[in-house]
Amino acid sequence: xxxxxxxxxxxxxxxxxxxxxxxGRAAAxxxxxxxxxxxGPRQGDGHQRGRGRGRGHGHGSGRAARxxxxxxxxxxxxxxxxxxxxxxxxxxxxPRAYEPAADAQxxxxxxxxADAPEVAPGLFTDRIRPGQEKYYALDLDAKADFHVTAxxxxxxxxxxxxxxxxxxxxxxxxxxxxxxGSAAGNGDTAFPLAxxxxxxxxxxxxxxxxxxxxxxxxxxxxxxxxxDPSSWPLELSVMAEPGLKGGIxxxxxxxxxxxDAHNTRPAPPSGPAENRTGGTGFNDxxxxxxxxxxxxxxxxxxxxxxxxxxxxxxxxxxxxxxxxARRSGSGTGSRYVPHGFRMNVYNPARTPLYDEDFQGWxxxxxxxxxxxxxxxxxxxxxxxxxxTRFAGWYYVAVTVGPxxxxxFPDGTPVTLRIDVRGRAQQGPEYDGDVAAAGFxxxxxxxxxxxxxxxxxxxxxxxxxxxxxxxxxxAGVALLLVLALWLLLARRRARTxxxxxxxxxxxxxxxxxxxxxxxxxQG
Numbered sequence: 001x002x003x004x005x006x007x008x009x010x011x012x013x014x015x016x017x018x019x020x021x022x023x024g025r026a027a028a029x030x031x032x033x034x035x036x037x038x039x040g041p042r043q044g045d046g047h048q049r050g051r052g053r054g055r056g057h058g059h060g061s062g063r064a065a066r067x068x069x070x071x072x073x074x075x076x077x078x079x080x081x082x083x084x085x086x087x088x089x090x091x092x093x094x095p096r097a098y099e100p101a102a103d104a105q106x107x108x109x110x111x112x113x114a115d116a117p118e119v120a121p122g123l124f125t126d127r128i129r130p131g132q133e134k135y136y137a138l139d140l141d142a143k144a145d146f147h148v149t150a151x152x153x154x155x156x157x158x159x160x161x162x163x164x165x166x167x168x169x170x171x172x173x174x175x176x177x178x179x180x181g182s183a184a185g186n187g188d189t190a191f192p193l194a195x196x197x198x199x200x201x202x203x204x205x206x207x208x209x210x211x212x213x214x215x216x217x218x219x220x221x222x223x224x225x226x227x228d229p230s231s232w233p234l235e236l237s238v239m240a241e242p243g244l245k246g247g248i249x250x251x252x253x254x255x256x257x258x259x260d261a262h263n264t265r266p267a268p269p270s271g272p273a274e275n276r277t278g279g280t281g282f283n284d285x286x287x288x289x290x291x292x293x294x295x296x297x298x299x300x301x302x303x304x305x306x307x308x309x310x311x312x313x314x315x316x317x318x319x320x321x322x323x324x325a326r327r328s329g330s331g332t333g334s335r336y337v338p339h340g341f342r343m344n345v346y347n348p349a350r351t352p353l354y355d356e357d358f359q360g361w362x363x364x365x366x367x368x369x370x371x372x373x374x375x376x377x378x379x380x381x382x383x384x385x386x387x388t389r390f391a392g393w394y395y396v397a398v399t400v401g402p403x404x405x406x407x408f409p410d411g412t413p414v415t416l417r418i419d420v421r422g423r424a425q426q427g428p429e430y431d432g433d434v435a436a437a438g439f440x441x442x443x444x445x446x447x448x449x450x451x452x453x454x455x456x457x458x459x460x461x462x463x464x465x466x467x468x469x470x471x472x473x474a475g476v477a478l479l480l481v482l483a484l485w486l487l488l489a490r491r492r493a494r495t496x497x498x499x500x501x502x503x504x505x506x507x508x509x510x511x512x513x514x515x516x517x518x519x520x521q522g
Contacts, residue, residue, distance in 0.1 A: 109134025163224020242432025278303025335363030348392030
């Protein structure tokens with residue numbers, strides 16, 4: 001399990017290398033070693049030894065070979081499966097915190113651009129204090145589009161106001177801004193704040209940022225009068241999207257009118273809801289396909305899901321909260337919770353599609369939905385539709401406010417209705433491996449959505465399949481070895497004039513043992 005880097009720097013009085021910011025959960029214990037083998041049978045007199053040798057010829061060595069090979073196969077499987085650690089457990093009723101990616105690199109951003117550590121396509125973890133600024137160095141080519149998303153993670157259940165925020169800017173070394181994005185808190189409730197800055201090669205407004213060379217990522221944590229004083233974990237995602245072969249398509253006429261605000265919502269999916277427990281963040285989000293899904297979310301917690309949306313398709317997502325399980329207090333007065341829940345949608349680069357507020361809940365249930373633009377490459381040059389600019393995993397995050405603990409002390413039941421509309425279309429022709437860059441929809445992605453898997457579960461399943469095929473292969477190899485051994489043993493017996501070994505003795509009958517350890521009698 002990866003822990004958050006504490007992000008200390010020399011100005012804080014530490015060595016700048018950072019320390020592991022543990023989350024307080026104990027690591028899963030390792031596999032218990034197997035018991036030592038017991039002592040073998042006590043060596044007896046000649047009668048016992050003779051019997052052992054007589055029975056062993058043609059049988060005992062075969063059993064030993066089979067046992068040894070089977071044990072080796074089982075040990076191999078146990079070793080592989082033992083390395084697949086179970087997900088960490090949380091105390092009942094405690095909101096789960098955001099989990100960074102297992103392969104994220106720990107790094108400490110610098111207060112000065114002169115000391116900025118280098119980042120590249122991948123994931124990085126750091127920490128950031130109220131009002132702190134951090135710089136990171138990024139080397140860009142003159143072909144790919146780059147997307148940098150900073151995600152700050154306040155402690156679940158803590159108070160985060162509209163004055164608390166995060167701003168990320170991509171700039172050249174002259175200080176010219178190429179792109180910037182920001183995110184702010186609302187609802188006096190903590191949830192992950194994600195902001196994106198992008199360098200787009202086809203954007204005519206980005207002439208100063210098209211050249212290859214060094215650039216800077218500038219991240220600022222904005223604070224207000226009543227800001228959360230604690231240091232927040234920070235995750236930095238850098239994605240390089242290959243350029244296109246040929247020209248860049250022009251925006252479609254009328255695309256600005258295909259936004260959520262200008263479209264009638266489709267009928268939501270219906271039917272019985274199936275259980276799907278959401279993840280803690282982008283890295284372990286639960287895959288979903290079309291259908292009706294349910295989860296139970298603790299007060300102050302954010303659950304994450306992801307849906308594969310291909311070129312030309314639109315995502316419809318609807319979150320519902322039920323009527324109250326009981327009346328608050330004595331059952332009199334208002335049951336209205338102004339900051340009941342929040343839903344937002346993010347694209348494959350982790351960019352929020354909308355700037356969402358918390359929704360109220362009045363005790364009789366509540367719902368909120370979104371219907372995205374069709375996914376098109378050229379949307380990146382449109383203000384209202386720029387979020388739906390590439391195919392891939394789209395994330396749906398649902399936060400339940402802390403005050404929902406009164407009507408739902410055991411967690412709030414949440415229903416999620418997902419519908420991907422439209423036929424998947426052929427995407428643009430990239431000049432590079434776009435799937436390896438993290439974009440596009442594959443058959444594996446659709447399978448994960450159908451089965452409701454996280455990325456870790458999909459990798460676990462693939463490993464189990466590999467181990468299963470390896471076990472079958474080992475079993476076939478074992479049978480071939482045993483067959484060859486038996487064939488050679490029979491040939492040696494015939495050559496030497498001894499009875500041919502077989503399952504029931506030389507003539508197919510059971511052997512009879514003479515007393516006092518003599519040779520077997522037919």
